[in-house]
Amino acid sequence: MLSSALVAALALAAGEPVPAATPAIEPLPAPPASAHLGVLRARTVSGPYAVPGMIANDTSDDNGMGSYVTQLTLPCSNCYITGAEFSLAYPEVDAAGSRAVANVDSGMYLHHAVLINANRSDAVCTQDSASHLQRTFGTGNERGYLDLTLNGTRRTGYYVGADDMFFLAVEVMNQRAGAAREVVITTAWDYATNTTDFKAAVPIWLDIDGACGTYTNGSEVAVPADAHVFSYPSPDAWSPAAAYEVLVAGSHMHDGGTRLDIAKNGAVVCEGVAHYGETPGYVSTLPDDGMSGMPGMNMAASKADAGQLAHISSIHTCFDLGATSASDKWTVTAHYNMTEHPGMETTDGAVKPIMGIGLLYLMEV
Ligand SMILES: *[C@@H]1O[C@H](CO)[C@@H](O)[C@H](O)[C@H]1NC(C)=O
Ligand SMILES: *[C@@H]1O[C@H](CO)[C@@H](O)[C@H](O)[C@H]1NC(C)=O
Ligand SMILES: *[C@@H]1O[C@H](CO)[C@@H](O)[C@H](O)[C@H]1NC(C)=O
Ligand SMILES: *[C@@H]1O[C@H](CO)[C@@H](O)[C@H](O)[C@H]1NC(C)=O
Ligand SMILES: *[C@@H]1O[C@H](CO)[C@@H](O)[C@H](O)[C@H]1NC(C)=O
Ligand SMILES: *[C@@H]1O[C@H](CO)[C@@H](O)[C@H](O)[C@H]1NC(C)=O
Ligand SMILES: [Cu+2]
Numbered sequence: 530m531l532s533s534a535l536v537a538a539l540a541l542a543a544g545e546p547v548p549a550a551t552p553a554i555e556p557l558p559a560p561p562a563s564a565h566l567g568v569l570r571a572r573t574v575s576g577p578y579a580v581p582g583m584i585a586n587d588t589s590d591d592n593g594m595g596s597y598v599t600q601l602t603l604p605c606s607n608c609y610i611t612g613a614e615f616s617l618a619y620p621e622v623d624a625a626g627s628r629a630v631a632n633v634d635s636g637m638y639l640h641h642a643v644l645i646n647a648n649r650s651d652a653v654c655t656q657d658s659a660s661h662l663q664r665t666f667g668t669g670n671e672r673g674y675l676d677l678t679l680n681g682t683r684r685t686g687y688y689v690g691a692d693d694m695f696f697l698a699v700e701v702m703n704q705r706a707g708a709a710r711e712v713v714i715t716t717a718w719d720y721a722t723n724t725t726d727f728k729a730a731v732p733i734w735l736d737i738d739g740a741c742g743t744y745t746n747g748s749e750v751a752v753p754a755d756a757h758v759f760s761y762p763s764p765d766a767w768s769p770a771a772a773y774e775v776l777v778a779g780s781h782m783h784d785g786g787t788r789l790d791i792a793k794n795g796a797v798v799c800e801g802v803a804h805y806g807e808t809p810g811y812v813s814t815l816p817d818d819g820m821s822g823m824p825g826m827n828m829a830a831s832k833a834d835a836g837q838l839a840h841i842s843s844i845h846t847c848f849d850l851g852a853t854s855a856s857d858k859w860t861v862t863a864h865y866n867m868t869e870h871p872g873m874e875t876t877d878g879a880v881k882p883i884m885g886i887g888l889l890y891l892m893e894v
Contacts, residue, residue, distance in 0.1 A: 554604050560612060560719050563681040567723045568611050571604040576713035577620040580637070580703040588877040593703045594640070601644065601697040605720045609686025609727050612676040612719030615642050615668040617701065620713045631712045632810035633670070633704065633840050640700035641781070642714050643667035643743075647694045653734050653767055654741035664734045664743060665695075667888065669781045670811075671841050676719065677730050677776055677890055679848055685776065685892045686721055688729045704813065730776060730890045733769075735791070735861045737761045737885035749882035752785075757867045761885055766858035773891035775850035780861075781886040784840050785872035788864045791847070791887045793857050799847035801887070805870055806839025813838050838871065853891065861887040 557570040576599070583593035603610065617639040618628035631637035649663040665687055666675070677685055703710055721727060736742045738750050753759050780789035780801030789801035806812045814836055853859075863885025865872070873881040 554602070557717060560676070562676065563611060563678040563719060566611070566678060566681055566684060566721060568678065568681075568719050568721050569604075570717055570719050572715055572717045573601060573604065574713050574715050575599055575601055575642075575697050575699070577711040578699060578701060578713070579709040579711050580701045581709045582703055582705055582707040583876075585706060585876065588875050588879070590875060590881050592876060593705075595701050595703070597699045597701075598696050599699070601695045603689055603695060603720070604718050605722050606689050606693065607691045608689050608720050608722045609724050609729075610666070610689060610718055610720050611678045611686035612674065613666045614672070614674040614717040615639075615666075616672055616715045617642075617670075618713055618715050620711050628713065628715065630810060633813040634810050636704040636813070637710070637712055638702040638704055638840075639668070639670040639672070639714075640702055641667060641669050642697055642699045642716075645696045645698060647696060648690060648692065651734070652731055652770070654744065656741045656744070659741055659744040662744075663732070665732050667781070669783075669841070669884075671781075671843050673843060673846070675777065675779065675846070677892075678719075679776060683776065683892060684727045685730045686719075686724075686727060687732065687890075689720075728893045730892050731773070733767065733859070733889040733891060735763055735767060735859055735887040735889065737763050737861060737863050739764050740767070748884050748886060750884070751882050752865075752867075752872065752880045758865065760862055760864050761883070762862040763860050763885070766860050768855055768858055769853055769891065770855060772852065772854040772894050774894050775853050775889060776848065776892050777888075777890040778847040778850055779888045780844045780846070781884055781888070782841065782844065782863055782865075783873060783881075783883045785865045785867040785870050785880075785883060786841065786863060786885070787866050787869065789844065789885055789887060790862045790864070791889070792860050792862070793850075793853065795858075795860075798850055799887075800845065801847075802845045803841050803870075804843045804845075805841055807842040811840045811842035813840065852894070859887075859889070861885060
């Protein structure tokens with residue numbers, strides 16, 4: 530869980546710097562849509578992480594879960610990160626230089642990967658223990674590409690200071706029993722070092738678990754008792770300190786989520802609709818090895834179609850949402866329907882906590 534344990538881990542890591550496990554920065558072809566801004570692309574590889582196998586009689590939420598906090602060296606400093614694309618992969622590199630994607634079809638679920646700047650304050654969470662931490666980029670298992678330049682139409686990105694230190698907080702679930710299996714997080718970063726006229730983009734984390742829920746409760750909230758269909762609003766509204774342009778509104782939910790509404794002054798300005806199983810990688814085959822008690826066995830009988838279960842594969846992202854200023858109030862509401870899409874379950878069939886996060890990127894004006 531990305532929780533108070535994270536704050537502790539970061540504090541520890543700060544005292545005794547964790548060497549980047551794999552310092553490799555692999556150059557990639559420049560992104561076509563923003564290359565005219567001088568944007569370059571390179572891939573970092575974090576890990577490997579040895580994720581423990583599931584244990585049949587472990588009924589905890591964390592069965593098969595590995596949590597890791599490692600330092601990450603970005604491809605540049607004193608520069609702007611203009612885009613990012615995260616993936617979970619197996620560490621082995623083939624002759625063509627590629628790594629096989631790790632997804633639920635091979636029993637690996639990326640709970641989340643969140644990049645944290647240890648040298649900047651978060652605009653939303655200002656509590657003491659987290660005041661020096663800023664949530665910047667992140668992904669759930671759905672992954673996907675984020676381009677803050679909106680196809681090269683904006684000279685903007687997330688500013689990386691010369692001395693900023695970044696940590697990647699990763700949680701991965703190995704959905705198979707047996708030995709630990711190794712995975713890596715790969716991230717393709719779009720970045721600009723010639724930043725004449727660039728403006729800084731600011732990440733804004735809106736969470737149904739509250740402004741600092743990431744650090745107190747891992748952004749996880751319990752599913753209301755006996756509820757299959759429910760809506761969960763963020764408890765507090767957030768207002769900007771200054772005037773901005775809203776570049777991007779992205780969403781994160783867990784399986785069972787159908788839509789995350791992102792609202793400005795009570796009016797929904799982005800519907801983050803979840804899509805399931807769009808490609809085979811996002812469809813898991815339930816265990817057929819007779820290992821009773823493994824998660825999903827209950828679903829196999831009742832909810833899943835012929836032993837196949839579709840997981841969230843993308844969530845609609847909105848772009849170019851116009852201006853915002855200090856008088857605006859931003860909120861999110863997560864909508865779940867676990868009759869339509871089963872949620873994640875523990876080995877004894879209890880439904881696991883869920884998330885509802887909206888991630889805005891605002892550009893200074
Ligand atoms: C950045 O944060 C790290 C971790 O907390 C700390 O060790 C380092 O001194 C900070 N750097 C600057 C320039 O403040
Ligand atoms: C799980 O099973 C193992 C092996 O049978 C046993 O040693 C262990 O005590 C069990 N754990 C729980 C929590 O029941
Ligand atoms: C960028 O271009 C792609 C491909 O044409 C398009 O699908 C996408 O919607 C565009 N994004 C924005 C923010 O305009
Ligand atoms: C940096 O960007 C500016 C504005 O696009 C351009 O005029 C200048 O030539 C660029 N400098 C280099 C070294 O690429
Ligand atoms: C936060 O987590 C605690 C323990 O994990 C739980 O009891 C509590 O209900 C959670 N808070 C919310 C808002 O879900
Ligand atoms: C939830 O999903 C079920 C099954 O698809 C559907 O019949 C029901 O109308 C949905 N409920 C809501 C409130 O959308
Ligand atoms: Cu999550």
